[in-house]
Amino acid sequence: MAVLQMQRLSICAMKKNRKAILEELQSLGVMEIDTTMPLDPDLAVMDTMESRQTFEKSALLCDQALEVLQEYAPEKTSMFSSLEGKKLVDKTSYEEASEHREAVLKKARKLISRKKRLTENKAAIVKLETQIETLTPWLSLDVPLNYNGTKKVAMIIGSISGDTSLDQVYQRLAQDAPDLEAFDIQKISADGDQLCIAAACLREDAAKLEEALRMQGFARPSQSIRKVPAEEKNHLESEIRHFVKENQDLEEKIRDMADSRERLRLVSDYFRARAQKYEILGHVPQSKQTFFITGYLPKKKVPALEKLLNEKFDLVVEAEDAEGDEVPIVLQNGRFAGAAEGVLASFGLPHWGEMDPSKVMAAFYVFLFGLMLSDAAYGLIVFVACAVLLKKFPRMSEGMSKSIRLFMYCGLSTLFWGIMFGGYFGDLINVVSRTFFGHEVGIRPVWFAPLENPMKLLIYSMLFGLIHLFVGLGMKGYMAIKAKKYLDFFCDVILWYMMLIGLLIMLIPSDLFVSISQMNIVFPPIVNTLGKVLAIAGAVGILLMSGRANKNPALRIALGAYDLYNITGWLSDILSYSRLLALGLATGVIASVVNQMGSMVGNSVFGVIVFILVFIVGHVFNIAINLLGAYVHTCRLQYVEFFGKFYEGGGKAFEPFKANTKYVDIKEETKI
Amino acid sequence: MSGIVWALLGAASAVILAGMGSAYGVGVAGQAAAGVVTEDPSKFAKVLIMQLLPGTQGIYGLLVAFIALSKVGLLGGGAADLTLETGLLIFVACLPIALVGLVSAIHQGRTSVASIGIVAKKPEQFGKAMLFPAMVETYAILALLISILAVSSIQV
Numbered sequence: 001m002a003v004l005q006m007q008r009l010s011i012c013a014m015k016k017n018r019k020a021i022l023e024e025l026q027s028l029g030v031m032e033i034d035t036t037m038p039l040d041p042d043l044a045v046m047d048t049m050e051s052r053q054t055f056e057k058s059a060l061l062c063d064q065a066l067e068v069l070q071e072y073a074p075e076k077t078s079m080f081s082s083l084e085g086k087k088l089v090d091k092t093s094y095e096e097a098s099e100h101r102e103a104v105l106k107k108a109r110k111l112i113s114r115k116k117r118l119t120e121n122k123a124a125i126v127k128l129e130t131q132i133e134t135l136t137p138w139l140s141l142d143v144p145l146n147y148n149g150t151k152k153v154a155m156i157i158g159s160i161s162g163d164t165s166l167d168q169v170y171q172r173l174a175q176d177a178p179d180l181e182a183f184d185i186q187k188i189s190a191d192g193d194q195l196c197i198a199a200a201c202l203r204e205d206a207a208k209l210e211e212a213l214r215m216q217g218f219a220r221p222s223q224s225i226r227k228v229p230a231e232e233k234n235h236l237e238s239e240i241r242h243f244v245k246e247n248q249d250l251e252e253k254i255r256d257m258a259d260s261r262e263r264l265r266l267v268s269d270y271f272r273a274r275a276q277k278y279e280i281l282g283h284v285p286q287s288k289q290t291f292f293i294t295g296y297l298p299k300k301k302v303p304a305l306e307k308l309l310n311e312k313f314d315l316v317v318e319a320e321d322a323e324g325d326e327v328p329i330v331l332q333n334g335r336f337a338g339a340a341e342g343v344l345a346s347f348g349l350p351h352w353g354e355m356d357p358s359k360v361m362a363a364f365y366v367f368l369f370g371l372m373l374s375d376a377a378y379g380l381i382v383f384v385a386c387a388v389l390l391k392k393f394p395r396m397s398e399g400m401s402k403s404i405r406l407f408m409y410c411g412l413s414t415l416f417w418g419i420m421f422g423g424y425f426g427d428l429i430n431v432v433s434r435t436f437f438g439h440e441v442g443i444r445p446v447w448f449a450p451l452e453n454p455m456k457l458l459i460y461s462m463l464f465g466l467i468h469l470f471v472g473l474g475m476k477g478y479m480a481i482k483a484k485k486y487l488d489f490f491c492d493v494i495l496w497y498m499m500l501i502g503l504l505i506m507l508i509p510s511d512l513f514v515s516i517s518q519m520n521i522v523f524p525p526i527v528n529t530l531g532k533v534l535a536i537a538g539a540v541g542i543l544l545m546s547g548r549a550n551k552n553p554a555l556r557i558a559l560g561a562y563d564l565y566n567i568t569g570w571l572s573d574i575l576s577y578s579r580l581l582a583l584g585l586a587t588g589v590i591a592s593v594v595n596q597m598g599s600m601v602g603n604s605v606f607g608v609i610v611f612i613l614v615f616i617v618g619h620v621f622n623i624a625i626n627l628l629g630a631y632v633h634t635c636r637l638q639y640v641e642f643f644g645k646f647y648e649g650g651g652k653a654f655e656p657f658k659a660n661t662k663y664v665d666i667k668e669e670t671k672i
Numbered sequence: 673m674s675g676i677v678w679a680l681l682g683a684a685s686a687v688i689l690a691g692m693g694s695a696y697g698v699g700v701a702g703q704a705a706a707g708v709v710t711e712d713p714s715k716f717a718k719v720l721i722m723q724l725l726p727g728t729q730g731i732y733g734l735l736v737a738f739i740a741l742s743k744v745g746l747l748g749g750g751a752a753d754l755t756l757e758t759g760l761l762i763f764v765a766c767l768p769i770a771l772v773g774l775v776s777a778i779h780q781g782r783t784s785v786a787s788i789g790i791v792a793k794k795p796e797q798f799g800k801a802m803l804f805p806a807m808v809e810t811y812a813i814l815a816l817l818i819s820i821l822a823v824s825s826i827q828v
Contacts, residue, residue, distance in 0.1 A: 346799025454821055579813045582732075585820060589735045596747065625731065628724055635799065636806045
């Protein structure tokens with residue numbers, strides 16, 4: 001439960017060392033560099049835009065080369081590859097790869113140019129194939145397509161569009177040009193869309209014949225080919241074969257380069273890190289001889305950093321406790337509370353000066369989640385699955401490992417509540433024993449079965465809700481005390497506690513509560529009176545004190561009355577916890593529906609098979625949908641009801657200056 | 673009409689109306705989700721969760737129908753001989769989840785569409801985006817609660 005104390009660190013050093021110092025800071029990755037500082041007019045910043053872009057381009061080049069490799073020599077990845085996280089690489093092999101960066105870049109360029117050549121070849125193949133296609137109708141022609149004829153005889157080759165036959169062509173020619181006689185037309189091919197013909201006639205009649213044919217829709221072939229179509233086709237096909245062969249060679253060559261994948265990744269990350277360094281460098285103010293870096297880091301890391309930097313360079317370091325809204329927030333929690341940091345961060349980190357509610361929230365999160373899912377078998381499955389994932393993928397990203405750890409704890413809590421409520425895959429044991437073994441057995445719930453007594457669980461749900469909310473109000477009080485705002489603590493926290501507890505004491509013996517809970521609790525009269533006194537004192541106190549910031553007495557009372565109206569908010573907040581019951585019942589009832597459907601075929605071999613199938617599909621579905629439900633609604637109870645009582649959030653996350661790599665993590669020798 | 677018809681009508685309307693609402697909600701959210709995935713397939717898991725959120729009403733309807741059916745003995749064979757009054761009671765007890773399920777699932781679907789928009793533009797705000805559809809769901813849960821309590825407290 002801690003927000004780390006941050007310090008603002010200013011470093012002043014010689015300009016000649018600036019790259020070395022920045023590199024050192026980047027590899028340590030503990031300090032966030034403040035780039036928002038206004039620039040002193042006597043100082044200047046360096047324009048690093050150009051070199052930065054060069055580095056980014058190089059990184060991109062490697063990325064593209066990797067994509068090419070992935071396309072032609074895909075790496076086998078498992079279903080869980082997204083959980084594996086980045087590979088850890090030791091510094092020497094990283095440095096070795098970065099020394100050979102020019103060679104690696106050359107390889108990347110080669111890969112990309114091969115890929116380009118491949119694409120071009122593919123386009124060429126497509127083009128050749130269309131050429132062959134247009135050639136197909138002419139294949140039976142044994143002269144070149146642009147054959148003009150002999151000295152005396154003209155040859156007219158072309159096609160007539162439309163579904164027509166040679167006979168029709170002759171008939172129309174007889175009508176259109178009755179004086180033409182010495183000619184001969186041969187059909188080359190016909191496919192319903194066009195009729196391909198070769199006509200021969202005396203050279204002096206050629207123009208006339210062609211004119212007459214044109215009237216029927218005749219056209220010369222669009223491409224003029226100087227070869228006999230069949231030969232041309234062979235030629236084109238051999239060209240295609242050539243391209244295919246070349247492509248195969250190219251692909252083979254690309255595959256052969258698959259072993260440089262590792263290098264490409266390292267170099268890509270090298271350039272990425274360098275680009276990031278230059279980005280920061282572009283924000284570092286410098287004078288003629290010196291430069292200045294300011295930034296934030298956790299206080300406990302300051303002495304180590306100071307020592308390390310002083311050993312290596314001549315510089316001056318100045319540290320002061322950081323204050324204000326622009327200070328980045330670092331949370332530090334143990335294994336259990338740390339698991340809930342992701343849930344907290346997706347609402348918003350605590351703003352500066354606010355406390356970190358992770359620990360309290362984690363406890364309630366796990367508790368409420370288990371209550372909503374509440375099936376022992378499901379809980380066990382979730383727990384085991386998460387534990388196995390955590391064990392198997394130790395290098396998964398931090399955020400992912402936190403959420404999986406949280407779900408692992410939630411699985412345990414689900415197991416606990418399942419045993420309390422007697423849910424093991426719903427009523428699986430009862431159904432199986434009844435259907436397949438003739439007599440019904442079952443495990444009795446340790447506490448009670450919610451479906452038999454929903455009102456009881458409803459009352460308990462609201463009780464858990466009340467505790468949750470009271471803890472939230474308590475946190476508000478804790479923060480007020482820590483900030484030494486004792487009046488706020490009394491007016492905003494104690495008075496509310498008084499009024500709410502008083503109202504509760506008045507409510508519990510009332511007929512309304514008795515009829516809902518079937519619990520007749522009678523307090524001694526002194527407690528009843530105490531309840532009334534507390535409620536009235538609290539209400540009056542809130543009425544008078546809530547608007548204390550206002551001088552105007554009428555406005556002050558009005559604000560107090562408005563604050564008193566918040567009691568309805570408390571009511572709706574507590575009613576909201578009835579979802580604990582509803583979602584808990586939903587898990588159990590859907591599980592029973594699945595079991596019942598499975599058992600409908602009855603006790604036979606076929607029945608057992610059907611049961612197993614329905615069991616697997618149904619329960620997988622039920623786990624999935626209820627996990628989602630429990631996750632969403634636990635978050636809601638935390639964010640809306642619980643945080644609504646005390647937490648604002650809106651803090652800025654700590655983003656240390658480090659090598660933000662894409663493929664590998666580099667193992668650093670020095671760590672602080 | 674005898675009571676069993678009313679009881680069955682109640683169970684049926686819980687499944688039909690709530691299911692219709694969820695089908696619409698999941699449908700519109702699915703269209704938006706598909707649009708996001710065409711642009712960025714890596715957001716699949718996030719938008720899938722968003723799409724599923726309006727699907728719960730249909731399940732709540734099923735749940736109430738199941739409790740109602742097993743109450744009147746239609747599941748185990750040998751339906752109970754219900755009076756008209758008991759049948760009507762069960763019918764009315766099914767109405768909250770039937771009607772609220774229908775309307776809330778439609779609105780939750782639309783809210784999911786908007787939240788999918790958040791995920792598309794600012795994926796890191798997933799936690800907050802998820803909260804908006806969950807707010808709508810509250811009312812379905814309240815209706816479910818009353819339906820369950822009412823159905824299970826009717827004496828057959």
